[in-house]
Amino acid sequence: xxxLATILLLTSGICFIMGLKLLGRGDTARKGNxxxxxxxxxxxxxxxxxxxxxxxxxxxxxxxxxxxxVWILVGLLIGGAIGLPIARMVKxxxxxxxxxxxxxxxxxxxxLIGWGQLVASQTTASFGxxxxxxxxxxxxxxxxxxxxxxxxxxxxxxxxxKLSGKIKSAxxxxxxxxxxxxxxxxxxxxxxxxxxxxxxxxxxxxxxIVLSFVLGVSFVAPIGGGDMPVVISLLNxxxxxxxCAAGFAVDNTLLIITGALVGASGLVLTRVMCLAMNRSLVNxxxxxxxxxxxxxxxxxxxxxxxxxxxxxxxxxxxxxxQRVVIVPGYGMxxxxxxxxxxxxxxxxxxNGCEVRFVVHPVAGRMxxxxxxxxxxxxxxxxxxxxxxxxxxxxxxxxxxxxIGANDVVNPLAAEETSPIAGMPIVEVYRAKSVFTLKRSxxxxxxxxxxxxxxxxxxxxxxxxxxxxxxxxxxxxxxxG
Amino acid sequence: MNxxxxxxxxLLAMFLGVELxxxxxxxxxxxxxxxxxxxxxxxxxxxxxxxxTAGDSRLAMLLGGLAVAFAAINVVGGYVVTGRMxxxxxxxxxxxxx
Numbered sequence: 227x228x229x230l231a232t233i234l235l236l237t238s239g240i241c242f243i244m245g246l247k248l249l250g251r252g253d254t255a256r257k258g259n260x261x262x263x264x265x266x267x268x269x270x271x272x273x274x275x276x277x278x279x280x281x282x283x284x285x286x287x288x289x290x291x292x293x294x295x296v297w298i299l300v301g302l303l304i305g306g307a308i309g310l311p312i313a314r315m316v317k318x319x320x321x322x323x324x325x326x327x328x329x330x331x332x333x334x335x336x337x338l339i340g341w342g343q344l345v346a347s348q349t350t351a352s353f354g355x356x357x358x359x360x361x362x363x364x365x366x367x368x369x370x371x372x373x374x375x376x377x378x379x380x381x382x383x384x385x386x387x388k389l390s391g392k393i394k395s396a397x398x399x400x401x402x403x404x405x406x407x408x409x410x411x412x413x414x415x416x417x418x419x420x421x422x423x424x425x426x427x428x429x430x431x432x433x434x435i436v437l438s439f440v441l442g443v444s445f446v447a448p449i450g451g452g453d454m455p456v457v458i459s460l461l462n463x464x465x466x467x468x469x470c471a472a473g474f475a476v477d478n479t480l481l482i483i484t485g486a487l488v489g490a491s492g493l494v495l496t497r498v499m500c501l502a503m504n505r506s507l508v509n510x511x512x513x514x515x516x517x518x519x520x521x522x523x524x525x526x527x528x529x530x531x532x533x534x535x536x537x538x539x540x541x542x543x544x545x546x547x548q549r550v551v552i553v554p555g556y557g558m559x560x561x562x563x564x565x566x567x568x569x570x571x572x573x574x575x576x577n578g579c580e581v582r583f584v585v586h587p588v589a590g591r592m593x594x595x596x597x598x599x600x601x602x603x604x605x606x607x608x609x610x611x612x613x614x615x616x617x618x619x620x621x622x623x624x625x626x627x628x629i630g631a632n633d634v635v636n637p638l639a640a641e642e643t644s645p646i647a648g649m650p651i652v653e654v655y656r657a658k659s660v661f662t663l664k665r666s667x668x669x670x671x672x673x674x675x676x677x678x679x680x681x682x683x684x685x686x687x688x689x690x691x692x693x694x695x696x697x698x699x700x701x702x703x704x705x706g
Numbered sequence: 707m708n709x710x711x712x713x714x715x716x717l718l719a720m721f722l723g724v725e726l727x728x729x730x731x732x733x734x735x736x737x738x739x740x741x742x743x744x745x746x747x748x749x750x751x752x753x754x755x756x757x758x759t760a761g762d763s764r765l766a767m768l769l770g771g772l773a774v775a776f777a778a779i780n781v782v783g784g785y786v787v788t789g790r791m792x793x794x795x796x797x798x799x800x801x802x803x804x
Contacts, residue, residue: 242745243722249741250730256792259741263785266747273751277758286758294757294767301753301771305778312779313786321791325740328747328783335749335777342756342769349763363709462743465780469749474712476755482712483719484748490723491742495735587732597733601794610733 228279234272235480241265242484246491252607269480274298318602319559322592323389326382326458329465333378336468337435340371343475344421344431365425367474369418369434374468376438377445382461384446385454389591395451403448404512410441449511452633455592456499456510463492502587504648532667535685537694540661541701547624550574551582551616553652554596555589557630557664561691567629568603570695573702583609584616584652586634617653626654628662630691636676660684663691737791744784750777 245262248254277294278286287295309328316324347360360368387393414437420430449457466488473481500507544550552571558564571581583605585596592598600610620626628635631652639649654660655678662684678684687694730738753773760766 242748243726246723246726246738246742246745249738250727250734252731252734252795255734255737255795256789259737259744259785259788259792262741262745266745266750266781266785269748269751270754273754277754281758294760297757297767297771298754298774301757301774302778305775305780306782308775309779309781309783310786313783313790316787318791318794321736321740321787324783324787325736325743328780328787329743331776331783332743332746332749332780335747335753335773335780338769338773338776339749339752339756342753342760342766342773345769346756346760346763346766349761349766459739462739462746465743465746469746469752470716472749472752476752476759478752478755479712479715481748481752482716484745486716486719487723487726488742488746488748490720491727491738494724494727495739498735585732592736592739594733594735594737598736598791598794601733601791607733612732 228275231272231276231279234268234275238265238268238272239480239483241268242487246487269484272480317562318599319562320390321598322454322458322590322595323386325592326385326389326454326461329458329461330379330382330386332465333375333382333461333468335375336371336465336472337375337379337438339472340368340375340475341431341435344368344425344428348426348428360425362422362425364475364477365422366418367471368425368431369421370471371468371475372431372434373414373418373438373441374464374471376435377442378461378464378468380439380442381446381457381464382442384443385457385461388446388451389454395454397450398447403444407441407444410437410444413437414441445511451591453510455588455590455595456496456503456507458592459492459496459499460507460511463489463496466490466492499588502650504650532679533682533685534688535661537687537697538701540685540687541698543659544574544579544625544698545577545702547574547579549580549582549623549625551584551611551620551623551626551652551654551657553584553586553589553626553628553631553635553654554600555586555629555631555634556591556595557632557691559590559595559599559630561630561693563629563692563695564599564603564605566692566695566699568600568605570699570702571605571609573699577702581609582611582616584611584613586613586631586652589631589634613650613652620653620656623657624659626652626657626660628654628660629695630663630665632664632676635678637678638676654678655681655683658683661687663687663689663694665690733795737788737795740784740788740791744781744788747777747781747784750774750781753777 241261242265245258245265248258248261287293388395417430417434446457466485470482470485470489473485574581589596635652635654637655639651660683753770756770760770
């Protein structure tokens with residue numbers, strides 16, 4: 227390896243580390259993203275330079291349209307041509323499923339690397355002076371890259387489907403699911419051992435590919451849509467680990483280090499989110515959360531009727547309010563209501579009212595999902611509060627406006643028998659009045675009845691969140 | 707390099723990743739996840755490696771090419787999406803200064 231390649235690859239590693247560090251702070255995050263992108267460029271250039279060093283340039287560029295260089299260039303162009311427009315055009319509200327999809331492409335890439343590496347070593351045992359015959363160790367690494375990459379790929383596709391509403395988000399459960407999964411994993415391990423023992427064989431590889439695809443589906447399908455933030459974060463960690471395994475398979479140090487960085491950061495984020503819900507990762511992944519919840523509830527009849535009011539009535543109460551908190555949830559994202567919400571907050575403040583936004587750590591379909599949307603609508607940081615800042619003062623709040631949030635304000639979390647027991651919530655039920663903006667009376671994503679709706683101080687405003695808020699804005703403007 | 711060296715590097719990088727992310731504020735979780743997702747497109751260099759060693763194997767060449775394309779989607783899409791998200795946070799800051 228020449229000095230140039232070494233410098234480029236070292237720079238790349240430093241850029242990724244610095245980039246991640248800078249991404250973790252609000253004022254440096256944009257710089258962090260650019261630094262990390264620069265690292266990626268250095269990584270690609272460094273890899274190309276080192277290849278040209280190791281094999282003679284003539285091999286790399288020769289062969290006309292069939293030269294390795296051409297294959298790389300064409301692959302890069304096709305990938306860029308697909309990724310760029312998608313990333314440019316996607317709406318901010320569709321961000322979670324987009325990240326899931328990109329994550330999936332990273333996973334399948336790792337799988338293809340493992341596969342390609344094995345095929346190459348089987349056909350050309352020695353090429354360009356490098357001995358490519360596969361040791362048991364690299365066969366095991368190839369197997370892991372295929373396994374984790376395949377699970378990440380189909381798992382991400384299912385997550386994408388659930389988040390974008392293309393497939394039903396409810397948990398898919400069937401009898402003997404755990405047994406099927408155990409059999410799948412056992413079969414996969416058998417393939418791994420077989421491949422490590424006899425790496426000239428292709429059958430274990432192909433079986434592993436198919437089985438890993440099936441495992442990805444059966445792993446994510448039983449997890450309800452409400453838990454998708456955790457799943458995406460975990461799959462993100464997987465894609466890092468898959469890249470890392472691919473690094474072991476193709477003997478690439480930078481790939482190992484960077485993959486491990488991503489894997490570790492993804493695992494930390496996953497843990498943070500589980501802590502925010504006060505549930506263990508095992509509970510999130512294997513409980514089929516929400517699927518059995520409806521049966522344990524007493525039913526709405528016992529709780530009385532929910533009070534439904536019109537936006538006009540809500541306006542009269544809002545106009546007199548001194549302290550308002552706004553609790554956004556996934557419904558705000560679906561209705562694309564963030565700009566209207568911001569306008570409402572501005573008008574209320576002009577009316578002499580104190581407005582605070584309370585962002586629950588797991589509101590939405592991605593950690594920090596609400597923050598991104600509120601930032602898009604130009605809601606200043608100063609108006610955003612964590613739930614522990616607002617809950618102690620909740621008694622003095624005149625009106626809490628819940629916009630398309632449900633489980634994060636569900637008082638049932640205080641009851642031990644509840645499936646969401648122990649999850650910290652925004653205690654809006656203690657406010658003097660609560661407005662719940664909701665499309666219908668259906669239970670939330672977790673499928674749990676919400677007693678908040680039947681409390682005396684709660685009023686439902688049914689309908690599209692954006693339309694409701696725009697109606698409120700119109701009333702407030704009329705007044706001014 | 708031998709297995710032990712790789713294993714050491716792997717473990718150290720894992721610890722580094724944990725330390726880097728541990729104290730990140732909640733509002734940056736989404737951009738951070740999206741940003742680290744873009745970094746996981748590093749499999750791109752592995753894919754390039756596969757093409758360079760594919761030799762006479764058409765299949766390996768094709769698999770490598772596909773891997774490059776998929777990883778490139780991950781890289782390009784990931785960085786652009788993250789950039790768009792973070793651009794919004796910046797305007798949020800500017801709004802606060804008003």
